[in-house]
Amino acid sequence: MLLKKLSNSLTFAVAVIMIGFIVFAYSASVNKVTDFVIFCIYVLGFDVLYGHMGRISFGHTLYLGAGAYGAAMCAKYLVPDPFLAMAVGIGAGAALGLILGPIAVKTKGAAFALINVAFNQIGYFIVLVALAHYTGGEDGVSLDFNSYGFVDFRNVHFLFAFCLASLVAVYWLMHRLYGSAFGAMLLGIKENETRVRFLGYNTQAYKLVAFIISTSVSAFAGSLFVINYGFANPSFMDPARNVEVIFAALIGGPGTEFGAVVGGTAYMVISNYLAKYITRWEMFLGVALLIIAFGFRKGIMGYVRELVDKRIKAGAITK
Amino acid sequence: MLLNVDAIHVHYGSAQVLHDVSINVKERELTCIVGRNGAGKTTLLKTIGGFLKPTRGTVTFEGRAISGMRPDKVALLGVKYVFQDKRVFGDLTVRDNMELAAYPIKANVDEAVERLFSISEKMKRLIDSKAKGLSGGERQILLIGRALVGSPKLLLIDEPTEGLAAIVINDIARILMETKGRLSMIVVEQNLAIVSRMADRIYIMKEGNIIREITDEAEIRDPAYIESLL
Numbered sequence: 001m002l003l004k005k006l007s008n009s010l011t012f013a014v015a016v017i018m019i020g021f022i023v024f025a026y027s028a029s030v031n032k033v034t035d036f037v038i039f040c041i042y043v044l045g046f047d048v049l050y051g052h053m054g055r056i057s058f059g060h061t062l063y064l065g066a067g068a069y070g071a072a073m074c075a076k077y078l079v080p081d082p083f084l085a086m087a088v089g090i091g092a093g094a095a096l097g098l099i100l101g102p103i104a105v106k107t108k109g110a111a112f113a114l115i116n117v118a119f120n121q122i123g124y125f126i127v128l129v130a131l132a133h134y135t136g137g138e139d140g141v142s143l144d145f146n147s148y149g150f151v152d153f154r155n156v157h158f159l160f161a162f163c164l165a166s167l168v169a170v171y172w173l174m175h176r177l178y179g180s181a182f183g184a185m186l187l188g189i190k191e192n193e194t195r196v197r198f199l200g201y202n203t204q205a206y207k208l209v210a211f212i213i214s215t216s217v218s219a220f221a222g223s224l225f226v227i228n229y230g231f232a233n234p235s236f237m238d239p240a241r242n243v244e245v246i247f248a249a250l251i252g253g254p255g256t257e258f259g260a261v262v263g264g265t266a267y268m269v270i271s272n273y274l275a276k277y278i279t280r281w282e283m284f285l286g287v288a289l290l291i292i293a294f295g296f297r298k299g300i301m302g303y304v305r306e307l308v309d310k311r312i313k314a315g316a317i318t319k
Numbered sequence: 320m321l322l323n324v325d326a327i328h329v330h331y332g333s334a335q336v337l338h339d340v341s342i343n344v345k346e347r348e349l350t351c352i353v354g355r356n357g358a359g360k361t362t363l364l365k366t367i368g369g370f371l372k373p374t375r376g377t378v379t380f381e382g383r384a385i386s387g388m389r390p391d392k393v394a395l396l397g398v399k400y401v402f403q404d405k406r407v408f409g410d411l412t413v414r415d416n417m418e419l420a421a422y423p424i425k426a427n428v429d430e431a432v433e434r435l436f437s438i439s440e441k442m443k444r445l446i447d448s449k450a451k452g453l454s455g456g457e458r459q460i461l462l463i464g465r466a467l468v469g470s471p472k473l474l475l476i477d478e479p480t481e482g483l484a485a486i487v488i489n490d491i492a493r494i495l496m497e498t499k500g501r502l503s504m505i506v507v508e509q510n511l512a513i514v515s516r517m518a519d520r521i522y523i524m525k526e527g528n529i530i531r532e533i534t535d536e537a538e539i540r541d542p543a544y545i546e547s548l549l
Contacts (some may be wrong), residue, residue, distance in 0.1 A: 186418055
């Protein structure tokens with residue numbers, strides 16, 4: 001009973017996330033762990049489409065980059081207010097979702113994945129070349145954000161606390177979303193979209209809403225990265241970096257909010273710490289992807305959930 | 320007349336599957352469509368449900384043309400489809416499946432669940448189970464229960480007893496008989512014993528055509544006679 005309650009408890013999950021990251025940050029590096037936390041928000045955004053709607057995007061850095069450049073352009077050309085920059089970043093992601101979504105959500109499978117790569121390539125070209133005069137091209141732009149008393153994003157402890165609170169807020173929102181009829185409908189689309197339409201749903205409209213939620217959350221992560229680093233450059237939108245978020249979602253367990261956090265953290269730990277000891281650590285990433293593809297498709301949380309379900313069933317049978 | 324299918328022609332690519340098909344369904348009537356495999360029965364249901372667009376002819380529901388209308392819009396008018404393959408949303412619980420059906424028509428989920436229980440008591444113990452763990456019969460009960468959410472006006476049920484054990488077939492037949500009279504149904508069925516027990520009207524299909532309409536009570540209750548027409 002306790003096991004079942006814990007496995008479904010939002011409070012328990014949030015407590016584990018908060019305690020885990022705080023302990024990790026203050027025993028390793030606050031700067032680094034802030035990065036991990038932001039990356040987890042990005043994975044949560046990506047997983048709306050992949051884990052819950054069954055659409056894998058190979059071009060999601062476009063939306064991360066949109067948030068990053070939205071925030072950066074706001075800080076550079078309007079006012080260096082961090083909150084306004086975040087709002088503009090999220091708005092940029094939502095606007096891109098609204099413009100590109102109607103085309104993207106008409107497709108599925110390989111077409112959906114590739115159409116997002118195509119959008120990503122166009123976006124990358126725009127920030128790197130076409131708008132280089134404003135975006136700083138390959139060099140990017142450096143930024144300095146305003147501070148208001150203790151609300152100082154240059155203070156690593158404040159920034160860490162803000163990002164952790166943001167992760168918890170996004171996690172809570174996702175938990176509410178997936179627990180609602182909308183979440184059930186997304187899973188229904190993942191399983192069989194035609195049947196969902198026969199229940200009376202205009203699935204195109206709902207898929208578009210999910211797409212915009214995903215791009216907005218990813219853009220939020222992008223704007224936080226910019227505030228954390230104090231600069232924006234084209235690497236935020238580099239199509240070659242899409243593998244990072246895909247790997248994180250896969251290893252954590254697609255379709256589980258906690259899996260997104262576990263996968264995001266696992267990926268960041270591997271890429272940050274393994275790189276210290278092994279120069280070509282990406283090779284191990286390739287091997288790990290092969291293992292996941294052939295025998296570990298549910299990811300860490302998928303297997304933990306299965307184990308918990310088995311224990312609960314065994315307990316029920318024993319009783 | 321609740322539903323009027325008037326001289327429809329339906330093609331899959333260049334192949335014509337339905338030829339000049341016409342059927343009528345009255346309010347609260349149970350209409351059965353019988354025929355051999357490949358006769359076009361499922362194609363007819365899919366056309367009524369909005370999944371296929373007739374190349375000629377019209378489908379009218381409550382006096383409103385619905386030919387070519389999107390399936391979600393047809394469903395919102397009160398036409399619900401129970402598919403042949405008994406596929407439920409397996410990763411969702413039974414309750415979530417019911418909630419999914421209730422949400423677009425703003426029906427009360429608790430009432431929908433209670434109605435499911437009234438159809439079959441055994442769904443009570445399965446309500447929080449993942450639907451992928453249900454047996455074929457339980458899935459069919461869930462699908463019928465889900466289609467009944469929000470008091471639809473017309474149910475399209477495709478081969479409800481196909482692949483089920485005899486005891487489960489009786490259960491499904493009982494549910495359909497209990498539902499009969501509350502709304503209209505079009506049931507595609509190959510089990511002629513069940514058809515003759517519950518139908519108010521029978522259409523016999525062969526090679527994409529309606530070859531016979533049976534409304535005579537004595538003829539309907541005689542499975543051997545229906546068999547002779549196939």
